[in-house]
Amino acid sequence: MTAPLDVPGSAAEAQPESVLAGAGKDIQGRSLTRIAWMRLRRDKVALGGGVVVVLLILVAIFSGPIISVFGHDPLEFHQEAIDQSTLLPQGSFGNMGSEYLLGVEPVNGRDIFSRIVAGAWISLLIGFLATLVSVVIGTVLGVVAGYFGGWVDQVIGRIMDVFLAFPLLVFAIALAGVVPDKGFGLEGNGLRIAMLIFIIGFFSWPSIGRIVRGQTLSLREREFVDAARSLGARHGYILFREVLPNLLAPILVYATLLIPTNILFEASLSFLGVGINPPTPTWGGMLSEAVRFYTLPHFVLFPGLAIFITVLAFNLFGDGLRDAFDPRAH
Amino acid sequence: GGGGTPQQPAQSASGGAAQPAFNASLTGVYNPSTKKGGTIKAAHSSDWDSLDPADTYYGYSFNFGRLYWRTLTTYKTGPGPDGNQVVPDLAEGLGEPSPDGKTWTYKLRAGLKFEDGTPITAKDVAYAVARSYDKETFPHGPSYLNELLAWPKDFKGVYKTPDVDYKSAVEATDDTTVVFHLVKPFASMDYIVQMPMTAPVPKDKDTGAKYREHVISSGPYKFETNETGKRFTLVRNDQWDASTDPNRPALPDKWEVQLNVNADDLDNQLMSGSIQLDIPGTGMQPAALGKVLPDPALKARTDNPTIQRLWYISVIPDNKPLDNVECRKAVMFAADRVANQTAYGGPVAGGEIATNVMPPGIVGQEKFDLYQTPENKGDVEKAKQALAACGQPNGFETTMTFRADRPREKALAEAMQQALSKAGIKLTLKGFPASSYFSDYAGNVDYVKKNGIGLATHGWGSDWPDGYGFMQAIVDSRTIRPAGNYNLSVKNAEVDKLIDQAAGELDATARAKLWVDVDKKVMEDASILPVVWAKALLMRGQGVTNIAYNEGQQMYDYVLLGAE
Amino acid sequence: MLTYIIRRLIGALAMLIVVSMVTFGIFFVVPQWAGATPEALASRYVGRAATPETVHLVAERLGFYDPVVVQYGRFVKGIFTGAQYDYGAGVEQCPAPCFGYSFISGQPVWPDLVDRMPVTFSLAIGAAILWVLGGVAIGVLSALRRGSFFDRLSMGTALAGVSLPIFFTGMVSLVIFSYGLGWTPPGGAYTPLAENPALWAYDLLLPWITLAFLFAATYARLTRAGMLETMGEDYIRTARAKGLKEREVIVKHGLRAALTPILTLFGIDFGLLIGGAVLTETTYTLPGLGQYAILAIRNQDLPQVMGVVLVAALFVVVASLVVDLLYAVVDPRVRLS
């Protein structure tokens, strides 16, 4: 016989307060996403960051139309906007005005506004895809290390240590400086962008890898993994069906926080002169040119601000996301 | 002004303090003085290749080195066109060629001494020349003498084969006579021996590759301290006898040289006066230009000479369709010379628009223009015609290389890309690190062929101001080797023939004419797209006297300078 | 404990070997994909218009005709047993650790490195003091006044600090404070401490502040997070229940625990910085290891690159070892085995 067990409807409703009732035990599940979203919505600063991120993405996607409406072709020279003897922009403030919203570059008079807008595309592309590379490498290695443990973990852990001890920037420069310019069916800037994505992604995976490994380690100890094992589940099932879904939130959060790091990494490489081939504009590249023209505030500031705002927006958003997903934070 | 001897500098100068004026030291000595004493503070934005006379190949090094070394001949000091002339230095007079032009004899002055007081003899000069032969130890220095002199077969350098007598190439027939034996007639020997390979080195003080750490002075100054890569100081060499040296007034007591100073900081310090001399002498940085040019007071402190340097683009005929001369001509016509000039820094800091290979300062140079375009801004029509003749009416695609760490070359590449696109020629730009640009990329035959490189930015400055000194290295197809080439585009048998003819021609005017012919041939071949004959905006340091721009050195004449 | 240190050192050695092999690989193998020959490599290190013969000789002297493995072996041997350098007129002994001689200047690399270390040390130590003090103080205050105006302001600033590229802040501060106001010396200024301590500090002030700003931001955020976490721990409640004064609760119980993870981060950051603050030194043209690294790479001077990379990696390894040992001192739960 079955016991007449009562299922009180009300108690079984979704109760965010079960978060409080079960103090100490972290509550996850879809609620996590939902609670996170609730928290995020209340976090105006993070939302602001998110809005800026979305705007930036839109700007990057629609850079073509934006440039054609508000500026000039980012590659086009405007000798007429340049003082031919000093080669500096004519007029004050770098020839800023309705014609050139943010002024023009010295020497060749290219439209800074257009170049910054066009640069957004590269920065975001590299930021996102490099992060994707790191996330893929980091997640795979992190999960494998955390799940299988033992010598696998030892080996992967050592690899991470090596990466952490590398003077990465130096390596990235060395590598970016000597890469051949043809290969993998790509050529020219296509290949360079791919290389940068690879290099940046490849050098920044350990940060995600560590987090994923840690999370996997603790997930592996959770009883639902044992439950799956005792049902006869294979490693693949456990990894993909049981462990991975629980890693998505932290991965998402740290990926969001890695994007700005990678954008900065790209900017640093471009700044050090091993970025994309000209004339394709990048923010770091613009800044590195601006070094020679440091007397022109507009030339220095706008690309710098572009990097700053982008990175800040991602950081704000990522921070908010992390807080929102943090089971401990209220 | 006339080129007075340094002892009575610049007759044109008024007695008192000179009035600062733009280009004041191009034609006369600015702020002339004979006052001795004081210190000149100089700075360099990077590092010397080497301080060793056998191992250096930079113009500034040749110029500055004269403070601590003396060569058989040297450029006449002082401003104006006379600076291109060579005058005797260690030697009593210019070289005496044998009638076949294959033996050159130089006689040394009397009373020459090294800093340690030992006399300088012809043996020391011959030893220095022989020593410079060893390119394994001295890879940086010029190798003219390696090729010109009749070295014994088994001679591998003074260190590896110390017992081999090299007198078949260079010998000291007595204490004061140096004789050079050439493998072929060569007219410009006086120019060659003004290079530091002939600066005497005492054999017993020679430490090979380490000699650079302490070079034994034969000039008016000697090393006091030398911190490699950071700084060094020169102080008076009391063994130097002014009476043996008509070229060097040796005014300051001391020279302090700072290395690896940030280029922008260097300019700022030069303007403010805390540094008095910018050693490389290649001109100010853009940031400084922006301050100097609009400011009359600052501008009056500057000079703007044209130097014997051509910035150019090799139009490499190795790949289709640039193997067709018409296609190369299309490039010539399509290029926007004004934009190119701007890329290099404009008419002031960049240079004069170049229409042919040889720059104006070269003896006997002629200016001509085979590819005239309206206002020098390129002619799309003519370019298209040329394209049609080449069989590429819709244009073509090719790749242009440049040195990524050189902003001007980058700007040039961008300008070319813009201009050529108007004629339908699509350029892909590729930047490479300067350190491996010639070895691995734009100067590597295989690379260029495999990667379809069509255009490559280059620059060339003369080693001495005649046709050979300027042209030979960049238009002689026989110099082409697998890697490290400066010339990959000019491969023309006729050009090579003309070069041989010119090199052996002892008559100066005929020789100059032949070099102009070479120039014309190259331009007809359309394998070099000249960009600018370089100019530099040089700033005279504050508190520096006796400043004159010397055309031979292509910068201020460092041995003339004095401190107020 | 001793075995632990030995094990770590062996691990470090293995890591340095990996690092050096990768560096070698990047230098030799990648150009070979692009079809570079020994001569092509050698022609990087000759003067302009050098003859093929010169190039060949140089390639021979630098040993480029040997297989990469042999060259690598020679390099490693040099480190352990020293190497000899033929300078033409004689042979010089380069004692171990010999990182070889620059391909370009023929100067031994090790003295160069030693020469530049003080600059980087000065930069790193000064900045570290500033950022640790500043970052931790701000982090603690923010955590204690969570949600206050101060908290929001400092965390906002911290986030800005993290988001600003140092080459941008460096450039802007140089333009403003050095070129504009003339308060600080221009880039490139460095006076050794022994020479003139006041000038040393004055020259490094701007780099210190810029660098510290970047790191202080991170540390403030981490300290705050760490403090918030520890202050919620049970043992803090115990300390309060004992009647401990709040200040002591914060400093002796809260901060002590909150700072331990920061120690780890500090070890790595500091180690990396000592290994070369590439961007800072480039921006301020400080003659330290970072600048050296960049120059070496620009000049493709392999011995220099190897030297600086290995030294950099060594510092990271040593720093993390020191941190781990310290950790065991600070946190009795950590057992080193």
Place this chain on the structure above:
Amino acid sequence: MTEPNYASEPLLSVQDMEKHFPVTKGLLKRQVGAVKAVDGISFDVFKGETLGLVGESGCGKSTTGRLVTRLLEPTAGKVVFEGQDITHMSQGRLRPLRRDMQMIFQDPYSSLNPRHTVGAIVGAPFRIQGVQTENGIKKAVQDILSLVGLNPEHYNRYPHEFSGGQRQRIGIARTLALKPKLIIADEPVSALDVSIQAQVVNLLEDLQNELDLTYVVIAHDLSVVRHISDRVAVMYLGKIVEIADRKRLYSSPMHPYTNALLSAVPVPDPKARKGRERIRLAGDVPSPLNPPPACRFHTRCWKAQEICKTVEPPLGEVASGHRVACHFPENAVETPAATAAAEQS
């Protein structure tokens, strides 16, 4: 209610099972010792019965459970399930057998994947085992949900939307999906509040009656174990020290340790505290890293004598179905050690 059948073959038989976790040290990961979590235990479980396994924390209860279900590899010994030796069976061959042997976990919060719906959790066994169900998995899952007293409508909800007790029901539902014969329950109620514990205990009992299940229930709460078990095994430091049917064990425990355990349990009766005479054990359970030799309990035992430190008492049958590993058992007519000692002297 079904009665256990002791006459037939045991459903599960564990023989001399050991599990040693290596402790490594040094450069080469030299093994310097072992945590003897389970150190040679044997017991049988018969169809339809509930075997309770009690003992203090760290004595190896969970390890035993995990060894039986082959979540851990035994170091030595044998596990026989339904006559098949599964000790070293490969996971692949084991997979079909897993249907018959399931495990309930202690922590209802960590045993359910927070990212899966109840439907997915309870349906997982079908998917993993590739079992076809007549009316589709959903129907089967809903049937099980109502069996454990959950609303089948809640198929699409996530674990966090349920209370602790309900979650434990979900966990139980998952184990029931494949209609197992044996269920190992590792502390199924210790994470729950008292009022909820009772619900789950009742559910387990009802399910046993209805589905003809066999249980091994691991717990440290003696009263809960007594409530649901037919037989009880008491573990101490990796060993079973006493095993007997419930009545005997609780009314006349023989091993001093069992005695001490029973007398240590606080009784919810204020008057009882005055009258009761308690055995107080000194100290804590020793570390399984280097357990005391011979009788492991001798360090805390008030009856311990020299022999306890040198001779390990076997788990001998003292009365029918009552085995105890002690030289000086209580409540026994004759002590095996005393006899042995007498014979020797």
Place this chain on the structure above:
Amino acid sequence: MSFLEVKDLKIHFPTDDGLVKSVDGLTFDLERGKTLGIVGESGSGKSVTSLGILGLHKGGRARISGEIWLDGEELNGASAEHVRGLRGKKMAMIFQDPLSSMHPYYTVGHQIIEAYRIHNDVSKQVARKHAIDMLGRVGIPEPARRVDSYPHEFSGGMRQRAMIAMALSCDPELLIADEPTTALDVTVQAQILDLMVDLQREFNSALIIITHDLGVVAELSDDILVMYGGKCIEYGPADSIFYRPEHPYTWGLLGSMPRLDREPTERLLPIKGSPPSLINVPPGCAFHPRCPYAERTQGKAETEVPALTETEGGHLVRCHMSRDERRGLWENEIKPVLETQ
């Protein structure tokens, strides 16, 4: 006036999700030398109450109202600094999880010395002696050596003893033990409980013991307070609560637990449903959704909060049913089931 008097204590936490009424109008008192047991389900507000008495919520987000009188002093209105001075000396606390409650970086001795020296102006040596003394008194072997051990080097039972030593180092007059044995094994639990009884006798302190184990309460307490949903639902002398419980929740608790001291029952009598949320405490009687007798109150249970009324000598119950009804149910329906089965 009693030694400790708590009057209408309310501790509420405003959170993002709403106001958490963790403690909602709690009144009790306690004499020195007596023990009060507080029982209730998880989340019923037991720990919050104890922390509230010690003033450990101050400075946090808690909203505290009501009065707490300790030895004639009102604590709730007193300055934080004053209350701090009382902590450790006049009132002390033992926490549930001794490992996380002790600072991992300091030795056990250090932590006891620290506690002692806050309130006693003595040298380190003296304090150390005292610490060793205390460790010995709580039954830690070789106290002079173990005083320099770190908490993680102690076993669970030893840690809890050390915790007790720390709490008692200044002879507090009020000792609150919040689930002091939940993390421990039965045999060790028995040791600790014995120790607490002995020490309480020795120090003659007032003891509050918080637990959800009715057995522990029965073992130690003179008075018992049953909490549910932040409120006291039954409060009175231990005997009275155990032998004549009047609240259906208390019945439920008794019915839920299997008992060793009686013949095993066939079935347990669980309380249906699950504990309430403290944000949305059910209106009226918080227990009504789970109460089998709720309908007997004709809907009052859903709307009206029952008052805490006295039934007999100090035994208070919060229930809508009449006293006779409750008595009747207990005697006729509940008690027989619990005892006979």
